[in-house]
Amino acid sequence: MNPKSVIACDIGGTKTLTALIDIEGKILFKERHPTPKQSAEQIVELVSARISKLPGSQGIDKRSILGVGIGVAGTVDMENGLVVSSPHLPFKNTPLKQMIGDSLKLPVLIDNDATLAALGEQKFGIAKGIHNMVMMTIGTGIGGGIIIKGEIYRGTTGGAGEIGHMVIDVNGPEDDCGARGCLEALASGDAIGEMAGGISGEQVAQSAGKGDQNALRVLKRAGKSLGAGLANLVNIFDPEMIVLGGGVMIDDKIIIEEAKRVVAETALKPNRDTVRIVISELGEDAGLLGAAALVIEKVNGER
Amino acid sequence: MNPKSVIACDIGGTKTLTALIDIEGKILFKERHPTPKQSAEQIVELVSARISKLPGSQGIDKRSILGVGIGVAGTVDMENGLVVSSPHLPFKNTPLKQMIGDSLKLPVLIDNDATLAALGEQKFGIAKGIHNMVMMTIGTGIGGGIIIKGEIYRGTTGGAGEIGHMVIDVNGPEDDCGARGCLEALASGDAIGEMAGGISGEQVAQSAGKGDQNALRVLKRAGKSLGAGLANLVNIFDPEMIVLGGGVMIDDKIIIEEAKRVVAETALKPNRDTVRIVISELGEDAGLLGAAALVIEKVNGER
Incomplete structure (x- = not known):
């Protein structure tokens, strides 16, 4: 018999990753494509094509595939397989599960990308065995995933x-979400670039690395905001661990140090003394591994 | 056989309530005393005396008492029966469970007062049957309790x-907790009184009722801050319900209306459209009934 494996897919605002993952969480093959921006149909076409070619291209029998897990940067109604909305993708009440699943004859599960990143870290990464944790992914925007008592917490509607979009500076700059001074408007890659005069977040980090004082100031400010957000999470969830992932976090120590200082000074005891604030171990693979874990759990649950 | 009942106690910053409650959540008798402020021993003395007199004073056989549930305004380590700290009471790593339980020969359970208020509303009040909810108690300070999948969520250390202490205005006024612009510094009874020039929160509400423009402005400002905090909770928890309790909330409609407006305008969809933001049904009894529910659950669980 063929060893079983899973197809995982992570549809982000910029790139789409597809991978073949075994049931121990080992990535057998991974590929990346730019995410099409024009329509949901284009995205479905790309993802469906990659999924159906993936097993054969790796010499794997399609019958050994347990299912397909898909993470999407957006609000997902998991039960009905809908992407309700997405800030950077052309989805609006899109029946993504059906659109992709119909042609595949495989079980398809979709979920929010940051939620799956949290699950990925908890099953296969730095949060293995942790029961209560919050994952924060900081890239272009800022996403989050919550694990409570060892399980993903999705809330009433999946939102x-x-x-x-937690407000920490009620008089701060306005965000696309309609609120002022939410974390995304103050500490995301986009926000950091904007604060430095309209360049990209990466450029700010590079300049800071060369000792540019303005870039350093901007990163410290972002770190201070991030710290206030993390302190809020520490006070609210009293989690064992907060995992930071996404491009900005992995690149930039200045932000993290400043944020940790704010947590140590302003979060409440005993919460602040027990929480571990750590960097993602799985990096860009966290969402893929979470998508795989979701499928594996579901299939095992049905046995 | 005697019908079973429970003794419940709510030790607040100002008053201490003790009550005899039957296992259906009916309060058979309730009394109130000012909370002694000098020492933990004084509080233990008061509470122990009331507890031991309560059954007899109501003609109830002590043997029909299932146990004692105690809510405390502070951080509680429930497992070890410790009050770790308290902003307004003389507790500091106080082994309250042992101090009260030793002389009683009854099971004693202690927990945070706002957590118990959440449980009270969920078992016997407006949140009956609700699985995911957040309770916010707004009095002198602001407390909170979280119910996830029908159970109290206490976090890693009980904190x-x-x-x-969620920061919503990182440049706002400093709070005793060490952070700037946390909700308690902007929307609690104390904060409202201070914003109005050092009077009490009740006086502000009274003046506003008489049309005083400054008092109205202060209440609107508090409502705006409260709304930002509630929107954060809506975005983070996507709860079915948020229950508002405590003195300030029950008295003041201006704050609530303003807060709901902010939630409707700034929280994310679909969360903001599904959440119900409601006023506590049990009022000052929420904590007592939660304490009773805790004891009843525990005793039923052990059968």
Whole structure:
């Protein structure tokens, strides 16, 4: 018999990853494509094509595939397989599960990308065995995933974990979400670039690395905001661990140090003394591994 | 056989309530005393005396008492029966469970007062049958309790739910907790009184009722801050319900209306459209009934 494996897919605002993952969480093959921006149909076409070619291209029998897990940067109604909305993708009440699943004859599960990143870290990464944790993904925007008592917490409609839209500066700059001074408007890659005069977040980090004082100031400010957001999460969830992932976090130590200082000074005891604030171990693979874990759990649950 | 009942106690910053409650959540008798402020021993003395007199004073056989549930305004380590700290009471790593339980020969359970208020509303009040909810108690300070999948969520150390210390205005006024612009510094009874020039929160509400423009402005400002905090909770938890309790909330409609407006305008969809933001049904009894529910659950669980 063929060893079983899973197809995982992570549809982000910029790139789409597809991978073949075994049931121990080992990535057998991974590929990346730019995410099409024009329509949901284009995205479905790309993802469906990659999924159906993936097993054969790796010499794997399609019958050994347990199912397909898909993470999407957006609000997902998991039960009905809908992407309700997405800030950076052309989805609006899109029946993504059906659109992709119909042609595949495989079980398809979709979920929010940051939620799956949290699950990935908890099953296969730095949060293995942790029962209560919050994952924060800081890239272009800021996403979040919550694990409570060892399980993903999705809330009433699947919209839980939107920690990027937590307001920490009620008089701060306005965000696309309609609120002022939410974390995403103050500490995301986009926000950092904007604060530095309209360049990209990466450029700010590079300049800071060369000792540019303005870039350093901007990163410290972002770190201070991030710290206030993390302190809020520490006070609210009293989690064992907060995992920071996404491009900005992995690149930038200045932000993290400043944020940790704010947590140590302003979060409440005993919470602040027990929480571990750590960097993602799985990096860009966290969402893929979470998508795989979701499928594996579901299939095992049905046995 | 005697019908079973429970003794419940709510030790607040100002008053201490003790009550005899039957296992259906009916309060058979309730009394109130000012909370002694000098020492933990004084509080233990008061509470122990009331507890031991309560059954007899109501003609109830002590043997029909299932146990004693105690809510405390502070951070509680429930497992070890410790009050770790308290902003307004003389507790500091106080082994309250042991101090009260030793002389009683009854099971004693202690927990945070706002957490118990959440449980009270969920078992016997407006949140009956609700699985995911957040309770916010707004009095002198601001406390919180979280129910996830029908159960109290306490976090890693028992410190979860400190939503009063959620920062929403990182450049705002400093609070005793060490942070700037946390909800408690902007929307609690004390904060409202201070914003109005050092009077009490009740006086502000009274003046506003008489049309005083400054008092109205202060209440609107508090409502705006409260709304930002509630929107954060809606985005993070996507709860079915948020229950508002405590003195300030029950008295003041201006704050609530303003807060709901902010939630409707700034929280994310679909969360903001499904959440119900409601006023506590049990009022000052919420904590007592939660304490009773805790004891009843525990005793039933052990059968």
